[in-house]
Amino acid sequence: NAGVTQTPKFRILKIGQSMTLQCTQDMNHNYMYWYRQDPGMGLKLIYYSVGAGITDKGEVPNGYNVSRSTTEDFPLRLELAAPSQTSVYFCASSYSGSGRGDTDTQYFGPGTRLTVL
Amino acid sequence: DAKTTQPPSMDCAEGRAANLPCNHSTISGNEYVYWYRQIHSQGPQYIIHGLKNNETNEMASLIITEDRKSSTLILPHATLRDTAVYYCIVAHTGTASKLTFGTGTRLQVTL
Numbered sequence: 001n002a003g004v005t006q007t008p009k010f011r012i013l014k015i016g017q018s019m020t021l022q023c024t025q026d027m028n029h030n031y032m033y034w035y036r037q038d039p040g041m042g043l044k045l046i047y048y049s050v051g052a053g054i055t056d057k058g059e060v061p062n063g064y065n066v067s068r069s070t071t072e073d074f075p076l077r078l079e080l081a082a083p084s085q086t087s088v089y090f091c092a093s094s095y096s097g098s099g100r101g102d103t104d105t106q107y108f109g110p111g112t113r114l115t116v117l
Numbered sequence: 118d119a120k121t122t123q124p125p126s127m128d129c130a131e132g133r134a135a136n137l138p139c140n141h142s143t144i145s146g147n148e149y150v151y152w153y154r155q156i157h158s159q160g161p162q163y164i165i166h167g168l169k170n171n172e173t174n175e176m177a178s179l180i181i182t183e184d185r186k187s188s189t190l191i192l193p194h195a196t197l198r199d200t201a202v203y204y205c206i207v208a209h210t211g212t213a214s215k216l217t218f219g220t221g222t223r224l225q226v227t228l
Contacts, residue, residue: 004160035218040220041220042204042217042218042219042220042221043161043216043218044218045216045217088158090160090161092160092161104149104166104208105151105163105166106153106161106163106216107163108160108161108162109160110159110160111158111159111160
């Protein structure tokens with residue numbers, strides 16, 4: 001299993017440009033998440049999905065959109081890039097999010113480092 | 118979600134045990150304690166989790182106090198590759214496991 005894969009690894013955008021960060025998992029996990037991590041800070045949840053066709057906002061959703069048409073894929077869309085969106089973006093997945101612990105372990109991808117100039 | 122408190126940094130000599138403390142005094146009865154680590158610039162990596170009992174796996178041991186207000190992650194024989202930021206997280210029981218990452222403890226393992 002490849003686990004969670006993310007593309008691209010690095011990207012530089014100009015202000016106002018758009019892009020999609022790709023995330024794919026091959027573990028048949030129901031739950032998927034997008035986090036951002038600013039320098040020296042912890043991760044902040046942007047959006048999450050509990051299954052195909054179902055998404056919900058996290059702590060910092062403004063400026064982003066997501067969709068979940070398949071179990072495997074959970075792309076993150078930036079419509080009008082701003083310098084404040086310069087960050088490292090991590091995608092993660094888990095079998096469930098039931099709160100029972102054992103099946104909630106999140107597995108993270110390697111990240112996408114985005115710079116907006 | 119219960120808040121966690123961790124020291125910002127710790128040092129450990131290679132080959133010795135690394136004991137990383139975490140305070141979670143407001144934890145509720147159905148919240149789990151999770152530990153993740155992040156090696157420089159990589160995605161966070163799951164280490165271990167527990168509810169009430171002490172837990173051990175191939176990576177580490179987790180000791181949870183009887184009142185559940187604090188816990189300690191133990192890396193029994195730290196190596197240079199264990200240098201990372203370690204996050205103690207209390208997971209909210211709900212419809213999604215939304216982990217809240219603080220700033221963690223930066224563990225530096227030295228020769």
